[in-house]
Amino acid sequence: MPAHTISKAVVNRLPRYMRFLSELKEEGIERISSGELSERMHVTASQIRQDLNNFGGFGQQGYGYNVSNLIAEIGKILGLDKPHNIVVIGAGNLGRALAGYGNFESRGLFIRALFDADPAGTVPEVRGLKVYDMKELPDYLAAHETDIAILTIPKEHARRTAQQLYDLGVRGFWNFAHVDLALPPDAFVENVHLSESLMQLTYYMKHEE
Amino acid sequence: MPAHTISKAVVNRLPRYMRFLSELKEEGIERISSGELSERMHVTASQIRQDLNNFGGFGQQGYGYNVSNLIAEIGKILGLDKPHNIVVIGAGNLGRALAGYGNFESRGLFIRALFDADPAGTVPEVRGLKVYDMKELPDYLAAHETDIAILTIPKEHARRTAQQLYDLGVRGFWNFAHVDLALPPDAFVENVHLSESLMQLTYYMKHEE
Numbered sequence: 001m002p003a004h005t006i007s008k009a010v011v012n013r014l015p016r017y018m019r020f021l022s023e024l025k026e027e028g029i030e031r032i033s034s035g036e037l038s039e040r041m042h043v044t045a046s047q048i049r050q051d052l053n054n055f056g057g058f059g060q061q062g063y064g065y066n067v068s069n070l071i072a073e074i075g076k077i078l079g080l081d082k083p084h085n086i087v088v089i090g091a092g093n094l095g096r097a098l099a100g101y102g103n104f105e106s107r108g109l110f111i112r113a114l115f116d117a118d119p120a121g122t123v124p125e126v127r128g129l130k131v132y133d134m135k136e137l138p139d140y141l142a143a144h145e146t147d148i149a150i151l152t153i154p155k156e157h158a159r160r161t162a163q164q165l166y167d168l169g170v171r172g173f174w175n176f177a178h179v180d181l182a183l184p185p186d187a188f189v190e191n192v193h194l195s196e197s198l199m200q201l202t203y204y205m206k207h208e209e
Numbered sequence: 210m211p212a213h214t215i216s217k218a219v220v221n222r223l224p225r226y227m228r229f230l231s232e233l234k235e236e237g238i239e240r241i242s243s244g245e246l247s248e249r250m251h252v253t254a255s256q257i258r259q260d261l262n263n264f265g266g267f268g269q270q271g272y273g274y275n276v277s278n279l280i281a282e283i284g285k286i287l288g289l290d291k292p293h294n295i296v297v298i299g300a301g302n303l304g305r306a307l308a309g310y311g312n313f314e315s316r317g318l319f320i321r322a323l324f325d326a327d328p329a330g331t332v333p334e335v336r337g338l339k340v341y342d343m344k345e346l347p348d349y350l351a352a353h354e355t356d357i358a359i360l361t362i363p364k365e366h367a368r369r370t371a372q373q374l375y376d377l378g379v380r381g382f383w384n385f386a387h388v389d390l391a392l393p394p395d396a397f398v399e400n401v402h403l404s405e406s407l408m409q410l411t412y413y414m415k416h417e418e
Contacts, residue, residue: 011412015405019387042389078408079415093309097302103387103404109411148410172414174407178228178312180251188417190410194401195312196224198383199287201357201399202318203220205381206288208397 006054013051014074016041018107021071033064075107083108084172085145089161090152091116091123091131094176098150099126112144117157134161141168148172155179162187215263222260223283225250227316230280242273284316292317293381294354298370299361300325300332300340303385307359308335321353326366343370350377357381364388371396 020041024032038045052070055077075081086104088095091114099111114131116122122131132140140146149165151158151173158177165173166183173189175181181189229250233241247254261279264286284290295313297304300323308320323340325331331340341349349355358374360367360382367386374382375392382398384390390398 006416011409012405014412015402015408018408019402019405077412077415079411080408084411093302093306097306098403100302101404104407107404107408109404109407147414148407172410174410188410188414190406190413192403192406193224193228194307195310195316195318196221196228197399197401198313198318198357199224199227199289199316200220201381201383201397202288202293203223203286204399205356205397206286207215 010051010054013043014078017048017051018071018074018078021067021074022106024067025071030067031064032067037065080108083110084148086111086148086150087140087146087170088114088150088152089134089165090114091119091126092152095150095152096123096126098152099129102127109148111150112146113140115140117153137164138168141165141170146170148174150174150176151181152176219260219263222252223287226257226260227280227283227287230276230283231315233276234280239276240273241276246274289317292319293357295320295357295359296349296355296379297323297359297361298343298374299323300328300335301361304359304361305332305335307361308338311336318357320359321355322349324349326362346373347377350374350379355379357383359383359385360390361385 020037034045034048038048041048055073086109088099088111091099095114095116099114101111104111111129114126114129115134115137116131117134119131119133125131147170149162149170149172151162153161155178158175158179159182162173162175162181162183166187171187173181173183173187175189175191176194178193178195180191181187183189229246243254243257247257250257264282295318297308297320300308304323304325308323310320313320320338322338323335324343324346325340326343328340328342334340356379358371358379358381360371362370364387367384367388368391371382371384371390371392375396380396382390382392382396384398384400385403387402387404389400390396392398
């Protein structure tokens with residue numbers, strides 16, 4: 001089945017498989033049955049089999065899953081088999097927090113630089129990464145192939161800045177600004193509206209007592 | 210229909226309604242048809258009607274929705290009609306970023322204090338909020354009613370710290386640590402695995418070209 005027919009629900013679960021499998025690998029576990037994986041992940045074994053069958057299976061009857069192989073295969077599906085070069089736009093607390101995530105690199109997700117409208121007002125370096133002035137963005141992107149921008153800027157500037165990044169060739173946007181971007185259809189945008197997740201928490205606190 | 214029978218998909222959409230409606234209110238718009246709201250939100254008008262009918266409707270035929278009423282009603286459903294007192298555990302970049310979110314307060318979500326294992330190693334105040342030593346947590350929670358903890362600590366400490374918070378009476382957990390917590394069933398946990406959302410982006414960048 002071609003990957004683009006995979007449902008959004010399955011795509012949402014794949015990174016979770018990656019996380020659990022990576023934990024297994026860290027623990028030195030090289031092989032796991034769908035039953036054991038299901039117990040760890042709190043999903044049914046048949047759900048796991050069904051999800052992975054979307055991509056051709058990877059399990060062997062009676063053997064279970066080879067953890068390293070499965071990480072590699074899911075990584076390929078998730079587009080992690082080639083490195084991604086990333087810039088962070090906005091070097092405030094959130095931008096610096098994301099730039100500090102060491103885990104991204106082990107997935108081929110390389111944050112290369114930060115940009116800020118007022119670099120003098122922030123720390124000059126984050127984990128060895130330089131904080132550039134936004135004015136330097138065109139020159140930087142001309143010299144450094146960059147496929148993803150992480151937007152951690154106020155919503156007032158987000159649309160204009162996203163358009164500027166798009167015009168300079170960036171196509172992937174991980175957007176933390178509280179506004180839906182308005183980009184051409186060949187741009188890819190994943191929005192993170194953190195406060196929405198907090199409101200889901202308060203919903204369940206109210207209703208599931 | 211009692212609210213606890215609402216599907217997770219609807220609950221996931223309610224905070225999004227809140228965001229769009231709050232934007233309308235900021236723009237001074239007091240009344241909106243389901244058609245206009247649908248255009249802004251990029252969902253069908255019938256989806257909107259169906260979602261809101263789960264909670265008794267709120268729309269009037271031919272009039273549309275009263276923005277302020279709808280915000281208040283959805284706020285009630287989301288448990289935002291009473292204030293929530295929140296502490297942030299971990300005063301690193303991410304903890305400070307979340308403590309700095311001014312928007313939370315307009316929703317009745319009050320971040321009251323931050324805690325860190327090494328408060329001397331961080332800035333002493335964030336937006337006027339004190340950064341306490343983790344050792345002061347029991348005394349603080351005994352003196353200040355607190356219903357939600359935001360966990361922005363390394364995964365090695367997250368489970369133990371969550372259990373400590375639970376034992377001290379906290380029941381809501383907004384968890385940014387990369388580990389599933391193991392808390393009793395009357396705890397409410399909303400996990401935010403940021404890197405999973407970034408991997409969804411790389412998936413779509415690979416497959417929807």
